[in-house]
Amino acid sequence: MLDFSVILAGFADAFTPLNLMFVVFGVMLGQFVGAMPGIGPVMAMAIAIPFTFVIDPLPAIAFLVGINKGGLVGGAVPAILINTPGTPDAAATAMDGHPLAQQGKPEKATKMALYSSVTGDTFSDIVLVTISAPLALVALKMGPVEILALMVFAFSVIAGLVGKSISKGIIAAALGMLAATVGLDPEHATPRYYFGYFELFDGLSLAAVAIGMLAVAEILRRFASSKKGSAAAIPPQKDMAAADRRVSFAEYWACRFTMLRGAAIGTILGALPGVGSTAAAFMSYAATKKSSKDPESFGKGNLQGIAAAESANSAVMGANLIPLLTLGIPGSVGAALIISAFVIHGIQPGPLLFEEQGRLVYGLFGAMIMANIANLFVGQLGLRLWSFVIRAPESVIFSTAILLCIAGVYLATGGLFGVIIMLMAAALGYVMTSFGFSPVIFIIAFFLGGRFEIALSQSLVLLDGNVLALINYPIALALFAIALITMVWMIWTDRRKDA
Amino acid sequence: MKRFIAVACATLLSMAAPAMADEWAPDGPIELQIGFGAGGETDTLGRVIASTIEEQTGWSVVPQNKPGGGGIAMFTGLMNQDADGSVIGMGVSMPVLINLTLRGDQLPFDLDSFDYLGTVTRAQLAIIAQADAPFDDIASLVEYSKEQGGVPVAFDAKPQELMLMALNEQTGAGFKLVSTKSSAEMVQFVLGGQVDAAFNAGTHIQYLQKGDVKMLASANADRHSYAPDVPTLQEQGYDLYTDPYFYFAAPQGLDDHAKAGLAKALDDAIKSDNVQNVVRNAMQNSTNNLGPDGTKKMMEDGLKSVGDLFN
Numbered sequence: 001m002l003d004f005s006v007i008l009a010g011f012a013d014a015f016t017p018l019n020l021m022f023v024v025f026g027v028m029l030g031q032f033v034g035a036m037p038g039i040g041p042v043m044a045m046a047i048a049i050p051f052t053f054v055i056d057p058l059p060a061i062a063f064l065v066g067i068n069k070g071g072l073v074g075g076a077v078p079a080i081l082i083n084t085p086g087t088p089d090a091a092a093t094a095m096d097g098h099p100l101a102q103q104g105k106p107e108k109a110t111k112m113a114l115y116s117s118v119t120g121d122t123f124s125d126i127v128l129v130t131i132s133a134p135l136a137l138v139a140l141k142m143g144p145v146e147i148l149a150l151m152v153f154a155f156s157v158i159a160g161l162v163g164k165s166i167s168k169g170i171i172a173a174a175l176g177m178l179a180a181t182v183g184l185d186p187e188h189a190t191p192r193y194y195f196g197y198f199e200l201f202d203g204l205s206l207a208a209v210a211i212g213m214l215a216v217a218e219i220l221r222r223f224a225s226s227k228k229g230s231a232a233a234i235p236p237q238k239d240m241a242a243a244d245r246r247v248s249f250a251e252y253w254a255c256r257f258t259m260l261r262g263a264a265i266g267t268i269l270g271a272l273p274g275v276g277s278t279a280a281a282f283m284s285y286a287a288t289k290k291s292s293k294d295p296e297s298f299g300k301g302n303l304q305g306i307a308a309a310e311s312a313n314s315a316v317m318g319a320n321l322i323p324l325l326t327l328g329i330p331g332s333v334g335a336a337l338i339i340s341a342f343v344i345h346g347i348q349p350g351p352l353l354f355e356e357q358g359r360l361v362y363g364l365f366g367a368m369i370m371a372n373i374a375n376l377f378v379g380q381l382g383l384r385l386w387s388f389v390i391r392a393p394e395s396v397i398f399s400t401a402i403l404l405c406i407a408g409v410y411l412a413t414g415g416l417f418g419v420i421i422m423l424m425a426a427a428l429g430y431v432m433t434s435f436g437f438s439p440v441i442f443i444i445a446f447f448l449g450g451r452f453e454i455a456l457s458q459s460l461v462l463l464d465g466n467v468l469a470l471i472n473y474p475i476a477l478a479l480f481a482i483a484l485i486t487m488v489w490m491i492w493t494d495r496r497k498d499a
Numbered sequence: 500m501k502r503f504i505a506v507a508c509a510t511l512l513s514m515a516a517p518a519m520a521d522e523w524a525p526d527g528p529i530e531l532q533i534g535f536g537a538g539g540e541t542d543t544l545g546r547v548i549a550s551t552i553e554e555q556t557g558w559s560v561v562p563q564n565k566p567g568g569g570g571i572a573m574f575t576g577l578m579n580q581d582a583d584g585s586v587i588g589m590g591v592s593m594p595v596l597i598n599l600t601l602r603g604d605q606l607p608f609d610l611d612s613f614d615y616l617g618t619v620t621r622a623q624l625a626i627i628a629q630a631d632a633p634f635d636d637i638a639s640l641v642e643y644s645k646e647q648g649g650v651p652v653a654f655d656a657k658p659q660e661l662m663l664m665a666l667n668e669q670t671g672a673g674f675k676l677v678s679t680k681s682s683a684e685m686v687q688f689v690l691g692g693q694v695d696a697a698f699n700a701g702t703h704i705q706y707l708q709k710g711d712v713k714m715l716a717s718a719n720a721d722r723h724s725y726a727p728d729v730p731t732l733q734e735q736g737y738d739l740y741t742d743p744y745f746y747f748a749a750p751q752g753l754d755d756h757a758k759a760g761l762a763k764a765l766d767d768a769i770k771s772d773n774v775q776n777v778v779r780n781a782m783q784n785s786t787n788n789l790g791p792d793g794t795k796k797m798m799e800d801g802l803k804s805v806g807d808l809f810n
Contacts, residue, residue: 050546143693144677184568187678189657196605198575201568273687327690328702329683340543343781350705414536414564415576454680461677462651462693 003358010362013058014370022059023367026066027374031382033067034074037084037215037401038408040207041071045337049344057345058360062367064341068334069121069371072314073379076113080306081106081390082222084215084401086408088206088443089313091214092281095440096298096305103301107245107387112306114379115252116259120311122372123263124270124318128325129365133354136326139271144458145470147272149479151452154269154279156483158444160286160490168437176442179204180449187457199417204425207412209446211405212425213439219398219405220430226394247303255307258288262311270319273331277316278447284312290490318368324349325361523760525584528559532577534570534590540781544619544745545589547777551768558764569594571606574748578612582752584761587616592798593743596805597657610802613748614758615794617765620778620787622743624659624718625726627703628696629689630710637716637735640696641672649673653685653697658741661808662718662732665739686712701782725783739808742801744787746794762791 013019033044044067052060079085080097093113100109127135142150162169182193183203194200262284269280288308289298298305320331321338328350330336342349347357354361390397409422429439463469470477529552533545542564549560565573570590580586598606626637634640644650652674654660663674677694679685685697689712696715704725706712717723717731720740732739747765749758768774769788778786789797 050550053547053550140687140691143688143691186680188660191602198571198606199567201571202566273684323687327683327687328705329687336539340539340781344543344547344777346776346780348705348780350702351709351711352705414566417567417572454678458677458679461675464675 006358007362010359010364011366013359013363014062014366019059019062019363019367020370020374022055022063023066023370024374024378026063027070027371027378028382030067030070030072031074031077031375031378032070034071034086035077035382035386036074036404036408037078037082037086038211038405039411040075040086040408041067042333042337043408043412044071045334049337049341052341053344057342057347058363058367060345061338061341061360061364062370064338065364065367066371066374068317068338069368069375070378072121072317073114073117073375074382076117076306076310077110077383077386078215078401080109080113081386082218082397082401084218084405086211086215086405087278088210088214088440088447089277089281089309089316091440091443092278092285092309092313093306094214095285095309096300096302097309099299100301100303100306105244105301106390107383108247108303109301109306110383110386111247112251112255112303113310114376114383115247116255116262116307116310117314118372118376118379119259120263120266120313120315121318121375123260123311124267124315125365125368125372127267128318128321128368132322132326135271136322139273139323140327142272142475143462143473144455145462145473145476146479147275148452148455148459149473149476149483150272150275151279151448151455153479153483153486154275154283154448156486156490157286158279158282159487160290161282162438162441165436169441172432172437172439172441173445175437176445176447177449177452179209179442179446180453186450186454197417199415203450204421204446205409205413205418206447208409208418208421209425210443211409212422213429213443216402216405216422216426217429217433217439219402220426221433222394222398251303255304258284258304258307259311261287262308263315266312266315267319270316270331271322273323273329275451276332276447277313278444280316281309281313282444284308290493325353325364327351328353522763523584523756524556525558527585528561529584529761530586531560531562532565532573532586532588533562534565534567534573534588536564536566541589541591541745543777543781544774547774548589548619548765548768551771551773552764555767555771556764568598571595571598574613575607577748578608578750580750582614582750584749584753584757587747587749587761588613589745589747591622591743591745592801593656593658593741593805596798596801599802600805600809610795610798612751614751614753615791615798616747616749616758616762617769617791618747618787618789618794618797619745619769619774620782620784621719622700622745622782623723623784624741624743625699625703625723625729626696626715626718626732627686627689627699627707627712628715629692630713632695632713635713635715636730637666637732637737640715641666641670643695644672644674649675650695651675651677651693653677653679653688653694655679655681655685655698658743658805658808659698659718662739662741665808666737669737701784704783724785740804741808742797744789744794744797746798748794758791766790 030041033039034041045064075090076093079090079094080101083094083098085091085094097109184201265284266280269275285308289295320335323329323331324335330339339349409418432439531549533542535541546562549562552560573588577588634643663676667674682700682702686702688694689697703712714726714729719742766788769786778784
């Protein structure tokens with residue numbers, strides 16, 4: 001057990017004006033790039049890492065944590081205001097956030113996103129600081145078979161979002177799975193569907209497909225349907241009641257169980273490497289919708305929907321650091337970038353980190369707490385800026401957004417090839433939406449499909465292809481059973497509703 | 500903009516060292532294409548080397564990530580660039596050699612499509628198991644696997660899979676081959692008890708020091724610096740090894756002056772404390788620059804030995 005004085009010394013190291021400055025600067029940068037459709041905090045971190053060579057480890061890591069956390073808040077902004085989520089997890093936020101913004105309440109929607117994001121983030125940080133070590137040991141026991149069962153369970157919950165037509169939902173999911181099989185197969189590295197392009201060996205870039213399908217397709221739709229280019233993206237409402245511009249404490253408090261559930265889902269999935277924030281956001285959203293007394297109001301600007309998505313996807317970030325700090329295993333690209341920052345500064349994350357660098361780790365925790373507070377304050381100011389910006393004419397907003405998407409994907413994928421993939425995904429997204437197929441379902445299936453295939457192939461080897469061998473995996477069996485019950489229950493409640 | 504950068508570089512150069520007048524210098528910024536995505540080991544190494552070269556020479560070196568196919572996408576693009584030293588590439592030898600062996604007829608390049616400039620280091624590959632596992636070397640692991648009717652062993656790259664298949668063939672161990680995505684995932688599987696043994700390229704070292712895992716063999720041609728007592732697979736009687744190098748290359752046809760200038764700049768950067776530290780921190784390893792000729796030979800010998808693995 002760590003000496004208490006080390007913990008105190010670590011926090012004391014963190015709470016200095018210099019670190020505060022780096023955290024606040026990081027949060028501002030993160031919120032800004034997060035709000036740029038197509039760019040996002042991961043890229044900002046990748047670009048910022050070389051600049052941190054010259055500063056001390058703690059401010060350097062505090063800066064990166066600030067960017068990462070700021071990005072969680074910023075990412076919700078374009079999703080809500082102009083329905084162009086830059087990442088799949090923000091697509092869950094857009095489902096209720098954008099309708100609310102269209103009703104003339106963009107500030108209310110973004111503020112709800114800010115508060116629930118900070119709430120979920122703080123929850124997972126508390127879990128990280130207090131019980132990360134035992135949680136990491138539990139996570140270790142989650143092998144491929146258990147992860148496979150967990151993903152089946154996640155699919156069964158998310159299936160509740162398919163919408164009116166189950167067949168169209170299944171087709172969208174199957175197409176997403178198909179897109180996930182492009183590239184070298186995970187078992188024997190045989191190339192599939194690569195059409196002679198070696199760029200496809202690693203599969204279709206998630207950034208290119210997600211930005212194309214979610215953001216660019218929406219921008220194209222707006223271009224196509226705009227009658228005159230001078231209208232504001234969101235019509236300003238001059239005589240708006242104050243209550244429609246802010247989130248009252250009563251409204252926040254009404255979402256407390258939703259946020260708690262979202263934060264718990266995000267923390268659990270975040271502690272398991274590779275499942276990620278997209279599954280968390282949609283599971284939380286689907287669970288909230290299913291358990292609501294008024295599921296019809298979701299997708300039409302329900303604050304609960306925003307709270308569910310944002311609390312879950314933000315909770316993933318803190319929890320991603322659990323396997324990172326205790327085992328040296330990055331749970332996401334953002335966490336992998338934090339590892340490389342550690343390594344560049346001569347610190348090797350892993351089992352010895354707490355013993356050898358305990359003071360630094362608690363300094364990092366201190367920086368995370370500062371970043372959460374900074375997020376709240378910077379967010380308050382930043383959201384005002386964004387709700388001012390979107391009063392600009394639609395033609396300006398969307399042409400800027402499409403430029404940012406192209407630049408962002410060019411950077412993220414290292415060339416024009418990714419941009420072409422993005423445009424193809426945009427065209428597919430446009431066609432799918434026009435015919436009533438959900439691009440969001442496609443993206444979820446695409447995002448989880450790769451991981452699902454790996455877990456499936458690993459499980460088949462471990463089980464020798466024998467389903468009966470599952471008996472040795474009680475956790476997995478339980479998860480499969482819960483998945484089955486969830487599916488039966490959902491079909492049952494849908495039937496009753498129709499009857 | 501280009502002209503501005505060129506002028507800025509020229510100014511910097513003239514300020515930096517008049518003594519270097521007879522040495523080669525680029526006309527403008529050098530683009531360093533990294534064959535992997537941002538944030539990985541190769542990317543980290545490449546970016547540190549780029550910034551070190553900038554510091555030491557005053558040149559402008561711009562790192563660019565060109566991920567895809569373990570470097571194949573980057574090298575495919577690189578071979579068509581001007582051979583004037585303005586674009587160089589950084590990759591890892593093994594995936595390139597494997598692809599040349601498996602589908603060389605489909606690739607637009609071969610080993611002669613490039614001029615080689617040097618290597619940074621060699622990745623150290625180990626075979627590990629939980630510390631309290633009932634075996635200590637490959638022979639006893641094989642015995643254990645036979646008793647259990649085949650135990651799962653994890654790998655994350657083609658050469659490792661081929662080595663396991665060769666071991667199965669030579670010994671009848673019956674290993675079950677579990678494919679993973681990274682060293683970190685393999686350590687996780689070993690610690691979690693999902694597999695009985697696994698390859699590893701560095702993540703395991705801390706666990707080794709802490710006593711959670713033990714090392715059964717080095718899968719390189721030599722023993723590892725941090726574990727000098729653990730013999731290689733070859734020393735244990737299995738004629739198998741893999742030596743993946745991080746290396747630099749330029750499009751073929753670089754003139755000797757430029758080649759020597761670039762190779763020297765790289766070598767100076769690789770010798771710097773900065774790069775040495777990152778290599779030590781990131782992979783518990785020391786730098787190892789084979790130089791232009793040594794790199795070319797390493798690639799040619801490597802292609803032969805990979806060919807042998809597949810036969």
